[in-house]
């Protein structure tokens with residue numbers, strides 16, 4: 001019996017054991033010195049191997065997507081990377097709490113109309129575009145649900161206005177029946193004084209405030225905004241402007257980044 | 262550098278998003294490249310990157326200092342996540358595979374230079390393995406095959422798999438050490 005457990009070592013290392021076998025082995029491991037030693041040895045022997053990988057430059061917007069998804073899964077309301085307290089006084093900063101785990105997935109049908117309306121420049125990998133077709137990378141337009149998926153999101157790239165270097169991604173996240181707009185932006189120019197970046201959603205010509213943020217030194221900024229508080233609208237445009245302070249009720253600055261919905 | 266890693270990690274544990282971002286910036290390329298090496302698909306590699314940092318952020322995985330470097334821990338999570346993804350997606354790649362992939366990267370940051378040096382050494386060390394040994398390392402480490410599958414693929418008795426893996430890896434490690442001691446000389450460089 002003991003011998004048999006020792007034989008699970010390789011499959012344990014390779015994450016190939018069933019839950020039960022894994023438990024059996026872990027229990028065994030506590031008392032079996034030779035397995036402990038062999039496991040340690042395996043770890044040492046293989047520690048350099050990841051560096052065999054050819055270094056590849058990830059897609060430019062991957063960081064924004066990944067961090068958006070991670071922070072979006074964390075909190076329903078406030079997931080800003082940076083200080084946006086002054087802009088959103090009603091939502092305190094909740095950066096230090098950790099209410100994970102209870103991520104429930106509900107694909108709401110708002111997705112489909114948006115898709116149809118061509119909002120989406122891209123549908124992001126992880127949550128939505130999971131492939132169970134056999135081999136190839138899924139470029140399938142279908143949205144598939146997977147149990148482990150917790151959230152629904154769509155993403156659109158905002159186009160920079162002329163002379164602007166920045167880039168931004170807008171992601172809609174459905175979270176416990178509320179719809180959040182997450183913005184992540186890169187390469188933003190630094191602000192002065194009380195200036196902030198302001199996100200707007202426009203219905204026709206009418207702008208609504210949809211989040212304020214201040215980027216970090218690297219020009220990376222993000223904000224999450226609960227869309228429900230604006231009521232029912234047909235949004236036409238998402239835009240970001242630079243504002244003299246966090247209180248502008250209408251845009252004072254030029255549009256830096258925008259996308260039509 | 263690793264003490265800085267530890268500092269970042271404890272900030273992350275306290276819920277500091279910027280610390281996670283910094284850790285992300287530091288390891289994005291390594292995790293992505295390693296994941297790509299495992300699954301050979303960009304979309305899946307990205308999924309793995311997200312999963313890895315999600316695990317770090319949500320404390321699903323907890324790092325303990327006594328278990329070694331943070332970077333090794335992150336790479337272990339990357340590998341385990343990759344193996345899960347390979348299994349979930351039933352990815353089949355060729356069993357005999359080139360050790361080098363085609364895509365490579367132009368930017369030469371300090372980290373990348375160190376990485377490349379290590380890679381050069383590894384390449385040399387791998388060449389000193391027999392073909393069978395190269396294959397078993399490939400199947401075991403980069404494909405994450407089960408013991409049984411390795412036995413089948415290599416047509417060797419199940420009971421010998423563990424021993425062969427160990428020998429191949431040990432040989433590799435020792436060769437690496439020798440290279441470290443004598444340095445990468447001109448003869449072996451520039452391949």
Ligand SMILES: [Zn+2]
Nearest residue numbers: 005006032035
């Ligand atoms: Zn044992």
